[in-house]
């Protein structure tokens with residue numbers, strides 16, 4: 001049995017940076033990765049999708065450029081090249097992270113699948129088929145998640161796509177039907193529509209982006225429908241049938257009726273599930289909840305002392321920056337002897353539809369439900385000089401403010417560079433800059449953020 005100071009399972013967005021920092025802090029560290037260094041974000045998530053979103057934007061702009069006086073006579077989408085570009089960027093990032101880890105003193109990168117065989121004892125089935133057993137007093141779990149596949153009649157008899165396998169397509173599907181109208185469904189849905197697929201989205205709840213305010217869902221639906229994405233809400237697939245002509249017939253039930261939709265491909269985008277089943281966590285006294293998420297306290301310690309869990313597998317917000325922040329919390333607490341917790345950290349996010357949906361803090365629905373003393377301000381992008389000049393006035397920005405303290409409680413920006421504009425407001429929130437100051441801040445003209453003046457100008461004190 002090999003003894004380490006620190007074992008990290010999973011080289012995701014928390015595990016990989018934590019391994020380097022622990023090793024640099026003088027801890028003899030092992031990081032075990034069963035698949036690709038960098039985890040979901042680098043290999044199957046943010047990096048490949050946002051790379052492909054950029055290609056989709058180029059196709060959209062080619063189609064729209066005539067409006068700006070630059071007609072593009074003819075353009076085509078080269079899916080093989082889009083995939084190649086994406087693969088190159090992913091590989092560069094994966095290999096860069098791996099090489100840096102391999103060069104780090106005190107750090108062993110172990111390629112294999114880890115499972116607990118006892119308290120603080122981890123067995124690894126190495127990729128070469130052999131086994132290795134390790135132990136350490138400090139263990140960090142960063143196993144991430146994988147696409148959740150619902151049980152629906154006939155689904156296992158068709159070759160459905162997930163957010164991982166769709167990245168391997170080097171052609172444009174004729175008709176892509178997507179289950180799920182949130183992050184993954186909408187980002188891929190708009191992307192493939194722009195590549196040339198017909199796209200149909202089935203969302204089981206009453207509206208897409210159902211965690212947002214209703215006006216955001218309505219505007220997002222309008223934006224996607226303008227690009228001829230077909231969206232059915234309150235609708236679920238109940239049956240899949242493979243046809244002899246290679247097509248798939250989907251029975252969709254919703255709003256009191258059944259309809260048959262014929263498509264060429266199906267993407268399942270109804271959420272993710274933690275990769276905790278095969279870790280044998282009970283052997284080490286690590287409890288999970290009914291969904292398999294690892295139970296942690298607000299300092300990310302599991303039910304087993306000295307064992308921490310980070311990232312998506314804790315069931316917290318499933319974002320790269322949250323997993324990364326988890327790493328900084330445990331590192332600073334254990335090595336720098338701070339007393340940080342996950343409580344009250346901001347959870348900003350950005351959906352990379354075009355335009356983007358950036359969000360931080362509370363929205364109008366939450367403010368109302370909590371009975372806060374608040375006001376809502378809203379500015380259509382059609383009133384933003386920069387948006388008019390660039391020819392993209394879709395969406396609006398919206399903020400919730402505390403009537404008494406004038407603090408900004410939250411912001412949602414659905415519009416061009418929505419994520420960046422949201423971040424400007426996040427900085428104001430972090431620094432306690434109240435809306436009456438932002439109203440008269442001197443911002444460079446004509447930036448999108450300049451319109452934050454106008455957003456708050458409508459508020460009476």
Ligand SMILES: Cc1cc2nc3c(=O)[nH]c(=O)nc-3n(C[C@H](O)[C@H](O)[C@H](O)COP(=O)(O)OP(=O)(O)OC[C@H]3O[C@@H](n4cnc5c(N)ncnc54)[C@H](O)[C@@H]3O)c2cc1C
Nearest residue numbers: 010012013034039040041045114143144311312318319320
């Ligand atoms: C399509 C898609 C797009 C996304 N886009 C964004 C985005 O734009 N912005 C954003 O913030 N987030 C995005 N996300 C979410 C983001 O990718 C994750 O929240 C982020 O990667 C954090 O994951 P993690 O650190 O928990 O684990 P992961 O990155 O999933 O890493 C876990 C690692 O652990 C390994 N592992 C698991 N079990 C074992 C084991 N037993 N032994 C050894 N190794 C093991 C896995 O192979 C994996 O490499 C996206 C996700 C998807 C799927």
Ligand SMILES: NC(=O)c1ccc[n+]([C@@H]2O[C@H](COP(=O)([O-])OP(=O)(O)OC[C@H]3O[C@@H](n4cnc5c(N)ncnc54)[C@H](O)[C@@H]3O)[C@@H](O)[C@H]2O)c1
Nearest residue numbers: 180181182183184185202203204269270271318350351352
């Ligand atoms: N830009 C980003 O930050 C980004 C991008 C992609 C993914 N992610 C992360 O990945 C996670 C997974 O994304 P996701 O979109 O798969 O999951 P999600 O949980 O965000 O959304 C799933 C959607 O599917 C719907 N749904 C559930 N069952 C259904 C069914 N049977 N039929 C039709 N609709 C159904 C839900 O109502 C929901 O709207 C997210 O939680 C997010 O944190 C983030």
